[in-house]
Amino acid sequence: QSVVTQPPSASGTPGQRVTISCSGSSSNIGSNTVNWYQQLPGTAPKLLIYNNNQRPSGVPDRFSGSKSGTSASLAISGLQSEDEADYYCAAWDDSLHGPVFGGGTKLTVL
Amino acid sequence: EVQLVESGGGLVQPGGSLRLSCAASGFTFSTYSMNWVRQAPGKGLEWVSHIGISGSPIYYADAVKGRFTISGDNSKNSLYLQMNSLRAEDTAVYYCTAYSTSSLIEFWGQGTLVTVSS
Numbered sequence: 447q448s449v450v451t452q453p454p455s456a457s458g459t460p461g462q463r464v465t466i467s468c469s470g471s472s473s474n475i476g477s478n479t480v481n482w483y484q485q486l487p488g489t490a491p492k493l494l495i496y497n498n499n500q501r502p503s504g505v506p507d508r509f510s511g512s513k514s515g516t517s518a519s520l521a522i523s524g525l526q527s528e529d530e531a532d533y534y535c536a537a538w539d540d541s542l543h544g545p546v547f548g549g550g551t552k553l554t555v556l
Numbered sequence: 557e558v559q560l561v562e563s564g565g566g567l568v569q570p571g572g573s574l575r576l577s578c579a580a581s582g583f584t585f586s587t588y589s590m591n592w593v594r595q596a597p598g599k600g601l602e603w604v605s606h607i608g609i610s611g612s613p614i615y616y617a618d619a620v621k622g623r624f625t626i627s628g629d630n631s632k633n634s635l636y637l638q639m640n641s642l643r644a645e646d647t648a649v650y651y652c653t654a655y656s657t658s659s660l661i662e663f664w665g666q667g668t669l670v671t672v673s674s
Contacts, residue, residue: 448600481662483601490651490664490665490666490667491651491664492664493661493662493663493664496662497660497661500660500661502661534600534601536601542603542617543606543613543615544603544606544615544616544617545591545593545606546603547593547600547603548600549600550600550601
């Protein structure tokens with residue numbers, strides 16, 4: 447059971463906007479930045495959002511991140527079939543002295 | 557181009573040992589902190605160990621403390637994970653990650669599979 451909580455699943459239709467939530471505590475999200483990762487089947491995780499809301503080069507601006515207090519969220523607008531993947535949030539935890547990951551959210555594009 | 561290439565995975569019997577390596581290129585290795593993260597088959601991501609810039613500080617997840625040792629070699633731009641007393645529950649794909657404390661960006665390797673089974 448992860449100390450950072452994500453919904454196990456989410457879904458949307460093409461073109462729709464979906465959001466994925468990530469809930470933590472004062473020792474992780476509340477005091478450190480949040481990263482989001484996309485993992486396509488059979489591949490390594492790919493950094494999607496870093497420092498709460500920054501996109502690495504090459505990540506479409508359809509993906510956006512936000513953080514408030516001990517929670518964060520990932521928004522995907524203009525949903526596309528290729529967005530079907532597992533999404534993970536993560537933040538450094540000051541108590542565990544390491545990054546903690548959410549349990550992951552499986553996004554299905556209907 | 558930033559690259560992290562893991563190697564050293566394979567099949568090992570319970571109680572055995574394995575040493576993973578991660579070769580880094582395309583960035584100044586000595587200025588990044590590094591982590592090992594693993595993913596058991598069909599499961600989520602789990603942090604394993606951290607080593608800071610210049611080799612300090614070092615931290616381990618409780619699940620591997622006392623059995624795994626992380627180290628780095630700036631002269632070879634490489635990260636290592638010595639894994640001893642391996643258990644079935646250590647079976648996973650192991651990823652190395654590099655984190656910049658200045659830009660806050662992070663890079664990931666493609667992973668190496670470790671299977672612990674008799």
